[in-house]
Amino acid sequence: MASASSATPDTLPAWQTLRTHADQLKHVHLKTLFGDDPGRWQCFTRQVAGLTLDLSKQRWDEDTLEHLLALAEEAGVRGAIQALLSGKRVNTSENRPALHTALRLPRDASLIVDGEDVVPAVHESLERMAELVEKLHAGQWRGATGKPIEDVVNLGVGGSDLGPLMVTHALADFRPEGVHPIEVHFASTMDGSQMADYLSRFNPETTLFVLSSKSFTTIDTLSNADTARDWLTNRLARYGSMSASAELVVRQHFIGVSACPEKMSEWGVAPAHQLRFWDWVGGRYSLWGTIGLPIALVVGMANFHEFLAGAHSMDEHFAKVPLADNMPVLLALAGIWNVNFLDIRAHSILPYDGRLEYFAAYLEQLEMESNGKSVTRQGNTINYSTCPVLWGQLGPNAQHAFYQLLHQGTQPVVCDFIAPLRRYDEVENHDTRAHLKAQHRLALSNCFAQSRVLMLGDDALDDDGPRPQHKRYRGNQPSTTVLLDKLTPSTLGALIAMYEHKVFVQAMIWDINPFDQWGVELGKKIAGETQKILEHDGEIQSLDASSRGLIEAFWAAEDHE
Structure with a gap:
């Protein structure tokens, strides 16, 4: 599936070639690379699924990419992609497949794993989720005292929190019309600070908790769930009715989402209110299935299916397009080049759209929990770098926070700039739409300008007259820009899937298992x-x-x- 077990990546011929090539190229400034190649944008830009990936500001040239593609071939990336998508046991330390891509397969697809087609079970779980969503959106889900649910609190941590939180925030504009209003909230911290806030404000009669835990043993989540259960039973008992018994309270105010139905039942979640996923779905890859219940509650099932379809379109691209034009592969290779050959160990995620406020936090888990490894799949200690330190913030805010380090610090950093090309088309009032579109242009201006200054340094200035050293900018900081035609359920799904596959490709080249923790x-x-x-x-x-x-x-x- 990947490189031969006797060979580590740094012993492969292409790796050795890249070392020599890096010695020749690492002192070449990005402004020189652009000056020497007028067609650089076309050479290093790809488009698919409503996304544009611009890798032209990476510190590489066509020879670099050729050598990196050779490395991918020698590391067995083609076979690894096929193994992942066909359900092979790519999670080697736990001896199971990693089938998050199966969660977004269309209903008429088929994927046989260990003699069983997993697609029907996936769609059965989505249908059960749709039933619960429809009941809540119709105002028909009643609490223990008969009032319809108004607030839903997702209790989860890690992959049961970061993904749903990020997507519900990003797609808040896509709330369905004409449904009973449901507000979705998230509690993940074990210290109880989020719960204390919610419990002081919410009405227990109209609050529902979604208890999301793959193993149903995560202490962070269960401690919040126990607090919620006690709050509900104690408060609802004040209404003076046996109908508010502890059993009824748990049945009407809790939904469980887990790979362990027996543990959900043991805790008290009613079987009819249990949603299942499987141990072949890693937590940080689980938002595509029933862990995505909060997403479906915010955007509706139709938009949730569009979200899945966007991710599936990226899966199809990943599976079928040659490596040289494969967007996740190219994004991964840029990372390999930066980490292992240019010695850049820091990576910042910088969205220029407030709806993507939590995208950096989501990628922090996706990348660092997956690829923060120092042992190969054969159990050997690694003597080369793997995952860089990854962090980020909304770009417009980060400009007033840590961009100083990006422009003039001693630490080299590679940046991913992410922005939609179009926004606010749906705003009805002409004047308001014009003002908001002007603000969107302002955000894009800053996004494009920052990546340009990081690349060119002083050469980005029209007047490069005498200035003291503390007002000079070296540039030569590499970056990637990802443009979405428009932020929609489909393009967001494709964006997330692209980064998922990037992580997998890098893991295969580094010969590590990205699916354990x-x-x-x-x-x-x-x-x-x-x-x-x-x-x-x-x-x-x-x-x-x-x-x-x-x-x-x-x-x-x-x-x-």
């Missing part, structure tokens, strides 16, 4: 042991001096309450 699991285990000690149910003397001191400080604070 053992570092996360270790943290959970140690936290559980520490919690017991905090509650005087463990042996503190086994800990290091710092941990003992911190716990004793907590005990002392408790004693003063």
Whole structure:
């Protein structure tokens, strides 16, 4: 599926060629690359599924791309793509497939995995989700006291939170008309701060909680769920009716989403209010299925299916288009070049559209949880760099925060600029539409200008007269620009899928498994042991001096309450 088990990526012939090539190219300024190649935009730009990918501001040339494509071939990327999409066991450490792409297959498709077609079960789960969405949108879902639900709180963390939160915010303009109004909220923090706010404001009679956890054992989520259950039962009991019994409260005020139906039932979620997904869907890849219930509640099932269709169109592109024109592959290769050959270890995600406020946070998990690995799939320690440190913020805000470092700091950073070409076409009032479109042009002006200055430095200025060093800009900072024709459910689906596939291609070249997260699991285990000690149910003397001191400080604070 990838490189031979006896070979590590850095021993492949193309990797060695790229090292030599990088020594020759790394001192060439981007302004020189543009000056030497008038056709650079056409050479390094691709379009599909309502997206335009501009890689012309990367610090590479056509020879670089040729060598990188050779590396992809030697690393077995073609076969790996086929293995992923056909349901092979690409999650090697857990010996199972990674079938998030199956969640967006059309109903008439077929995908046989271990002798079973998984598509019917996927669409059955979507149909069950649609039934719950329709009931809530019709105002027919009643709480324990008979009032229709008005607020839905998604209880989840990681992939059960970041994806749905990001998409519901991005697609808030696509709320269906004529439905019972439902407001969707998110609580992920284990410290209870979000819950404390919601429980102080919401009406328990009209609040529904969606308990989303793949394993249904995540302590962050279950602690919030227990708090919500106690709040509901205690508050609703005040209404003086046996109809508000604990059993009825849990049945009418909780939906469960998990790969473990038996654990949902054990907690008390009614079987009719359980939505399922499967262990072959990683948490950070799960928003396409029933974990996407909050998305469907905000945008409606028709738009949710458009979202899936956009992602599927990128899947088709990924599967069928040659590597040289394959957008996820090219995006991945640019990252490989920056990390492994230009030694750029920082990557910033900069959307120029307020609706994409949470996109950087979503990609932080997608990329760093997937590819933050230091061991190959064969269990060997890696001696080359893998995933860079990834962070970001809305570009217009970030300009007033950390762009100073981008332009004049000592740390090289590669940036992804993301923006829609069109916006506000649907605003009815002519004057308001004109003002908003002017603001959109302002955002695009800043987006395009910032990437240009990062590339050219001082040469972006018309007047390059004498200036002190602290007013000079070196430029030569690489960037990618992703343009959406318009931000819609379809183009957002394609955008997310493009980044998912980028992560996979990079993992295959680095020879790592992007579908496990053992570092996360270790943290959970140690936290559980520490919690017991905090509650005087463990042996503190086994800990290091710092941990003992911190716990004793907590005990002392408790004693003063």
